[in-house]
Amino acid sequence: MKFGISFFPTVGPADKDAYRHYAECLALVELAEELGYDHVKAVEHYFFEYGGYSPDPVTFLAAAAARTSRIRLVTGAVLPAFTHPIKLAAKLAMLDNISGGRLDAGFGRAFLPDEFAWFEVPIDESRSRFDEGVEACRRLWAEEDVEWRGTYHRFGPVTLLPRPFRQPHPPILVAAALTPSSCEAAGRNGYGLMLVPAINPREKVQDMLGLYRKAWADAGHEPGADVVHLSYNAYLAEDADEAFAGGDACSLRMNHAMRDAVAAWGRTRSDNYVGYENIVKKIAQHDFAGALADNRLLVGTPEQVTGQLRAIRDWFGDVTISLQVITGNPSYEDAVRTVRLFGEQVAPHFAD
Amino acid sequence: MKFGISFFPTVGPADKDAYRHYAECLALVELAEELGYDHVKAVEHYFFEYGGYSPDPVTFLAAAAARTSRIRLVTGAVLPAFTHPIKLAAKLAMLDNISGGRLDAGFGRAFLPDEFAWFEVPIDESRSRFDEGVEACRRLWAEEDVEWRGTYHRFGPVTLLPRPFRQPHPPILVAAALTPSSCEAAGRNGYGLMLVPAINPREKVQDMLGLYRKAWADAGHEPGADVVHLSYNAYLAEDADEAFAGGDACSLRMNHAMRDAVAAWGRTRSDNYVGYENIVKKIAQHDFAGALADNRLLVGTPEQVTGQLRAIRDWFGDVTISLQVITGNPSYEDAVRTVRLFGEQVAPHFAD
Ligand SMILES: [Ca+2]
Numbered sequence: 229m230k231f232g233i234s235f236f237p238t239v240g241p242a243d244k245d246a247y248r249h250y251a252e253c254l255a256l257v258e259l260a261e262e263l264g265y266d267h268v269k270a271v272e273h274y275f276f277e278y279g280g281y282s283p284d285p286v287t288f289l290a291a292a293a294a295r296t297s298r299i300r301l302v303t304g305a306v307l308p309a310f311t312h313p314i315k316l317a318a319k320l321a322m323l324d325n326i327s328g329g330r331l332d333a334g335f336g337r338a339f340l341p342d343e344f345a346w347f348e349v350p351i352d353e354s355r356s357r358f359d360e361g362v363e364a365c366r367r368l369w370a371e372e373d374v375e376w377r378g379t380y381h382r383f384g385p386v387t388l389l390p391r392p393f394r395q396p397h398p399p400i401l402v403a404a405a406l407t408p409s410s411c412e413a414a415g416r417n418g419y420g421l422m423l424v425p426a427i428n429p430r431e432k433v434q435d436m437l438g439l440y441r442k443a444w445a446d447a448g449h450e451p452g453a454d455v456v457h458l459s460y461n462a463y464l465a466e467d468a469d470e471a472f473a474g475g476d477a478c479s480l481r482m483n484h485a486m487r488d489a490v491a492a493w494g495r496t497r498s499d500n501y502v503g504y505e506n507i508v509k510k511i512a513q514h515d516f517a518g519a520l521a522d523n524r525l526l527v528g529t530p531e532q533v534t535g536q537l538r539a540i541r542d543w544f545g546d547v548t549i550s551l552q553v554i555t556g557n558p559s560y561e562d563a564v565r566t567v568r569l570f571g572e573q574v575a576p577h578f579a580d
Numbered sequence: 581m582k583f584g585i586s587f588f589p590t591v592g593p594a595d596k597d598a599y600r601h602y603a604e605c606l607a608l609v610e611l612a613e614e615l616g617y618d619h620v621k622a623v624e625h626y627f628f629e630y631g632g633y634s635p636d637p638v639t640f641l642a643a644a645a646a647r648t649s650r651i652r653l654v655t656g657a658v659l660p661a662f663t664h665p666i667k668l669a670a671k672l673a674m675l676d677n678i679s680g681g682r683l684d685a686g687f688g689r690a691f692l693p694d695e696f697a698w699f700e701v702p703i704d705e706s707r708s709r710f711d712e713g714v715e716a717c718r719r720l721w722a723e724e725d726v727e728w729r730g731t732y733h734r735f736g737p738v739t740l741l742p743r744p745f746r747q748p749h750p751p752i753l754v755a756a757a758l759t760p761s762s763c764e765a766a767g768r769n770g771y772g773l774m775l776v777p778a779i780n781p782r783e784k785v786q787d788m789l790g791l792y793r794k795a796w797a798d799a800g801h802e803p804g805a806d807v808v809h810l811s812y813n814a815y816l817a818e819d820a821d822e823a824f825a826g827g828d829a830c831s832l833r834m835n836h837a838m839r840d841a842v843a844a845w846g847r848t849r850s851d852n853y854v855g856y857e858n859i860v861k862k863i864a865q866h867d868f869a870g871a872l873a874d875n876r877l878l879v880g881t882p883e884q885v886t887g888q889l890r891a892i893r894d895w896f897g898d899v900t901i902s903l904q905v906i907t908g909n910p911s912y913e914d915a916v917r918t919v920r921l922f923g924e925q926v927a928p929h930f931a932d
């Protein structure tokens with residue numbers, strides 16, 4: 229198994245000024261590299277405390293690239309619905325080169341109705357804009373003299389500069405939240421898959437992974453080369469009670485941040501997002517003990533979290549895990565402790 | 581006077597792979613900081629060798645920020661016509677925080693017809709899109725609960741995250757090429773002004789600066805706080821003949837790159853770009869010796885370039901100079917030499 233750190237901030241100015249936020253995150257990136265973590269990852273969200281300190285993951289990861297030499301840099305995810313594919317392909321190609329080929333380009337559809345409204349993008353175009361955006365980036369990376377005649381963008385023939393470091397293109401990952409057909413499409417296209425197990429029952433995650441892996445195999449992609457990233461809130465301490473108290477507080481804080489961000493699903497329906505109206509209800513039923521018992525978050529002592537990961541490996545196979553160590557606003561010292569305890573005492577049990 | 585390095589690449593894959601390009605540029609950034617330069621700057625251009633290795637200056641400057649601690653970071657310029665103002669304001673605010681307040685946010689209208697075509701933005705909307713983009717960014721930085729009801733974008737009320745490091749907003753600069761009214765608007769708004777003296781007769785530059793400074797004063801902005809950035813191709817060597825040969829070669833190479841990029845002006849007319857159709861003709865009349873005699877580029881020994889700068893100071897006043905040290909594809913060693921000779925033997929004569 230591989231492990232990384234995912235930066236999903238839930239702070240606003242009242243909690244932490246942004247200068248300190250980025251300084252702490254970059255220090256955590258350096259620590260993660262030192263401890264042998266596989267990757268760092270950053271989200272794209274706007275205005276809400278739910279991810280709002282990370283509106284442009286590429287900007288953050290470019291700084292992270294300049295501070296490191298080995299760790300991989302994952303956009304988790306960039307949102308093609310809100311950025312022109314020329315711009316998106318170009319800045320990701322810059323990051324790929326600045327980092328010497330350490331980019332894994334993760335794309336997402338976005339799922340907050342307010343974000344679509346702010347960018348004046350109809351939410352019912354989510355899937356078609358995503359498909360067009362990812363494919364336009366892929367072609368701009370892999371091909372020369374690209375002529376793009378899509379539904380939303382028309383350009384070319386053009387040859388993207390800079391050419392990406394990795395040929396024909398950086399590894400591509402796609403995010404899926406609740407939608408099984410997204411998993412199938414990822415497998416068929418030979419892309420990696422990013423999932424958030426916390427928001428689905430275990431059986432549903434297993435079904436989605438099954439669809440992904442079957443589509444991967446059916447399309448004839450290299451056996452065993454499929455890539456699955458799972459993100460988990462993580463809070464570790466040497467003392468179990470302290471870990472549970474801290475993990476519970478972070479979980480509750482994340483829940484509150486998410487509540488604001490998804491509130492618009494209470495009055496939004498879209499055939500591009502079947503079932504999302506239930507998110508509001510699910511979040512209202514926040515249950516830390518239940519989530520912990522179902523291994524939907526990684527909280528406890530290093531021994532306890534090692535046990536959780538053994539169960540997760542049994543359920544989901546040899547996946548890549550991204551630890552959300554700042555989500556829910558632990559202190560910086562607590563986040564450092566989580567990264568350190570996990571890297572030193574948990575990860576070695578799962579060395580590939 | 582203050583001095584900086586402006587990264588205006590004119591390379592393509594046949595000249596230099598992008599990994600090496602960014603590695604060299606970041607090494608030059610570190611050298612510039614070490615030698616006491618005021619700033620580094622990066623352009624935004626697409627697809628052409630003329631700037632095409634720099635499609636997203638924020639990505640490059642974020643890496644530069646992470647490698648430095650003092651030097652200022654200038655977008656020279658970002659192009660609001662091609663990026664949604666929410667996205668643009670947000671990534672610039674990230675860079676401002678990541679760098680601890682070292683961002684100077686320079687905005688440009690863009691001027692290559694092909695770039696407008698690729699992004700499907702009518703070139704006749706250039707000025708109105710620029711005005712709306714800059715003002716939307718300024719308000720997103722300076723205000724909370726911003727309601728934007730523009731011609732091209734409508735959103736809000738929203739409060740941008742992250743808040744910029746500098747309050748109420750990072751210093752704003754605007755680029756002007758040939759258009760006097762742009763200079764006047766910059767002065768009236770209290771913004772800095774970025775000019776490229778090489779493309780205008782000295783008298784016209786003086787007129788543009790006069791308009792800018794008069795508008796600044798008339799609007800009641802702080803006397804003497806106006807900011808003027810002038811960019812010059814620069815090539816220095818200890819030996820004069822070597823400097824002229826190298827400077828000539830770079831100038832010619834830049835000229836060729838620019839020729840491709842502006843070719844569309846041969847068949848484009850826009851009332852947003854009066855007189856731009858003459859660019860094609862001007863470039864065809866490339867004359868290194870004439871440009872050197874008019875101090876339109878900085879080429880020579882440290883003593884000779886010191887003399888050029890004394891003339892430039894006499895003509896234009898106490899301006900900030902950005903040296904285009906990689907433009908025209910000098911070898912990396914030659915660019916290092918230019919940065920070093922200028923920083924060690926020229927800049928000290930002009931210490932503020
Ligand atoms: Ca708060």
Ligand SMILES: [Ca+2]
Nearest residue numbers: 372373387593
């Ligand atoms: Ca070719």
Ligand SMILES: [Ca+2]
Nearest residue numbers: 467468469470
């Ligand atoms: Ca205890």
Ligand SMILES: [Ca+2]
Nearest residue numbers: 592593594595
């Ligand atoms: Ca070439």
Ligand SMILES: [Ca+2]
Nearest residue numbers: 241724725739
């Ligand atoms: Ca407030």
Ligand SMILES: [Ca+2]
Nearest residue numbers: 819820821822
């Ligand atoms: Ca000689």
